[in-house]
Amino acid sequence: MGECSRQFRLVINNTAQAFPPIAGVYLITDQGDNLVERVRTALVGGVSALQYRAKDKSRETLLEEGRALKQLCKRAGVVFIVNDDIHLARELDADGVHLGQDDGGIAQAREILGSGRIVGKSTHDLDEAFQAEREGADYIGFGAMYPTDSKVVSHMPGTGGLAAIRDRIKLPVVAIGGITTSNACRVIDAGADAVAVISSVLSSHRPDIAVAELKLLFNRTCPYPRGSVLTVAGSDSGGGAGIQADIKTITLLGSYAASALTALTAQNTRGVSSIHGLPPSFVVDQIATVLADIPVDVIKTGMLHTAAIVSALAELLTERTVYIPLVIDPVMVSKGGTTLLDRDSIRVVLDQLLPHAYLLTPNIPEAERLLGRAIRSEADMEQAARDLHALGPANVLLKGGHLTGRQSIDILFDGYECREYAAERAFTSNTHGTGCTYASAIAAFLAQGEPLRCAVEKAKEYITDAIRLSHPLGKGHSPVNHFAAAQHGDRQP
Structure with a gap:
């Protein structure tokens, strides 16, 4: 670290x-x-x-x-x-x-x-x-x-x-x-x-x-654990997504994981039954306490839940004298359809948080809500990535898993050019925690000293394997297989 x-x-x-x-x-x-x-x-x-x-x-x-x-x-x-x-x-x-x-x-x-x-x-x-x-x-x-x-x-x-x-x-x-x-x-x-x-x-x-x-x-x-990531996200009691998925991913890939909770959820593979948000002051206290002691290399955010938490986080980042790359996974809706970020919070994300982002990682529905328009093709994706970049993030990774086709294509825009990351599409419902896991993998690889393009490429391979190697668990959208994907190939630290 x-x-x-x-x-x-x-x-x-x-x-x-x-x-x-x-x-x-x-x-x-x-x-x-x-x-x-x-x-x-x-x-x-x-x-x-x-x-x-x-x-x-x-x-x-x-x-x-x-x-x-x-x-x-x-x-x-x-x-x-x-x-x-x-x-x-x-x-x-x-x-x-x-x-x-x-x-x-x-x-x-x-x-x-x-x-x-x-x-x-x-x-x-x-x-x-x-x-x-x-x-x-x-x-x-x-x-x-x-x-x-x-x-x-x-x-x-x-x-x-x-x-x-x-x-x-x-x-x-x-x-x-x-x-x-x-x-x-x-x-x-x-x-x-x-x-x-x-x-x-x-x-x-x-x-x-x-x-x-x-x-x-x-x-x-560095020796392993190589680099450290602070994840700021909500808890998933089912363990497939949220801060649990973040910590699993970061740890299995060989980095140190610290965490700050924003909300507690009662959920399983079928959906979220209730949410208990934490006070913004306590969320900030968690983050500030970690940063005051542990040398954090990358911060990754997931479910931020309320406008007050988003605003408090943005204020904390503004006041810091040392820049820490921030990976934002703009979690808005659960796999089961529960709203995790309301409309007021989205506006605060756009106005206050995105300018702090090193990397923004929306899927297509999230990008559509951020931009207020439909995205139906790869050409639409490329333009959307450019338009999202204009809102403040240094880099944008727009994930194309919600489109149809033999391949799942993601587009990275760094302010200069677009780069595609393609993988064979897996036709499965075992996709719970995909976004959390993908963004956390990118954060971990960045913390380990991989340049952004390489970090995204390695994370894309990891999440593809995590989906492909998944097993049915529960009665709804089963989680991806964090462990098997980390063991696959030469990823074991």
């Missing part, structure tokens, strides 16, 4: 320092406008270190901008490092400096900055890495991994070069050069302790989400 990539304790001049380890997302500034505000947003996503890299700016501008960035980092508990300029680092009282191969020696930097400061060094091969280690660097930058537009790349050892030096270097390794959410997994798998990024974060419409996505990828190096 939480951050568990290779952990290093910085020891500078033989004195242990209070700096966090150089690990995770190492953000380097660009030359664009509104830098301070963009960095402010990025820090919310979970940046571990910020490197101030400025070109062609006056000394006055460097000091003003640098001081603003230093203050942001101090409040966020983020290491603040100046690129190349040792004297600027001293004037800004930076936590350290990062040196290129031609920017002076490590000993000189320590003499100017004084004791207790971090000094990093750019390297391109094993010899340079060994040299930096001998000279007393606290970490090395290594690359380039891929071509980049930020500078001319003359050395590109790539992930192969990184893997070759990883076990021979004791220092934290920051991989640099052309790293994005699309290729960062390969870099982390090759042994990077941190990834240096610029445009993939600072040019993003949502820098906080871009950072959070990269940060989660480092969980792929």
Whole structure:
């Protein structure tokens, strides 16, 4: 759970320092406008270190901008490092400096900055890495991994070069050069302790989400249970859906499950006989108490029951200073037809909660209620996914199980393109808990360090198997088979 990539304790001049380890997302500034505000947003996503890299700016501008960035980092508990300029680092009282191969020696930097400061060094091969280690660097930058537009790349050892030096270097390794959410997994798998990024974060419409996505990828190096998910949902006394299905799924797939109840239901496979909602203040207290202690990687919501609970949850998320990806399964109606979210609550979901969503996962009836129109074809689904995205979620997965046809097709829209996920349709009534299970599986795989597209693909395979391997249980809509699906193939952690 939480951050568990290779952990290093910085020891500078033989004195242990209070700096966090150089690990995770190492953000380097660009030359664009509104830098301070963009960095402010990025820090919310979970940046571990910020490197101030400025070109062609006056000394006055460097000091003003640098001081603003230093203050942001101090409040966020983020290491603040100046690129190349040792004297600027001293004037800004930076936590350290990062040196290129031609920017002076490590000993000189320590003499100017004084004791207790971090000094990093750019390297391109094993010899340079060994040299930096001998000279007393606290970490090395290594690359380039891929071509980049930020500078001319003359050395590109790539992930192969990184893997070759990883076990021979004791220092934290920051991989640099052309790293994005699309290729960062390969870099982390090759042994990077941190990834240096610029445009993939600072040019993003949502820098906080871009950072959070990269940060989660480092969980792929964790032992099991890998990553943690907080599910906020109603209880299903029959055990097939709701918070019970969430916890089963998250646990069986190898993540840690925490929970916050919104309502108690008396139900079985035939339907819901009664609902007892919990006070919104108690729902929020459950969530806040968990978040104050347990390092939650992803929050997943199911049945939220009332407008007051939805509003209270949205307010709590607004007040948080650290972004946690939120997967919203907009549970509205039970399999037996009982309304689980009234019309007033739907409006609050649209206005207050959807803008917080990392991923929204409606089925077709839910999407129709959110949009107020019918969805009858795959073309309708694609347009609906785009329209739902315009309401605020960063990503939308529209599930097509309610359409007819040989295949069940889901559509993921990330704001740029649509991607289809298809599976052979199983003609069975054993589908109780399908939506809860699918969304929880996605949340678990995200928490384990899978990129969104891969997380959805793996979750689609899991829910397809859970339906296919289900057995009749009870006299109504039987639940999916969480256990058998988790045992199938190579899913067992």
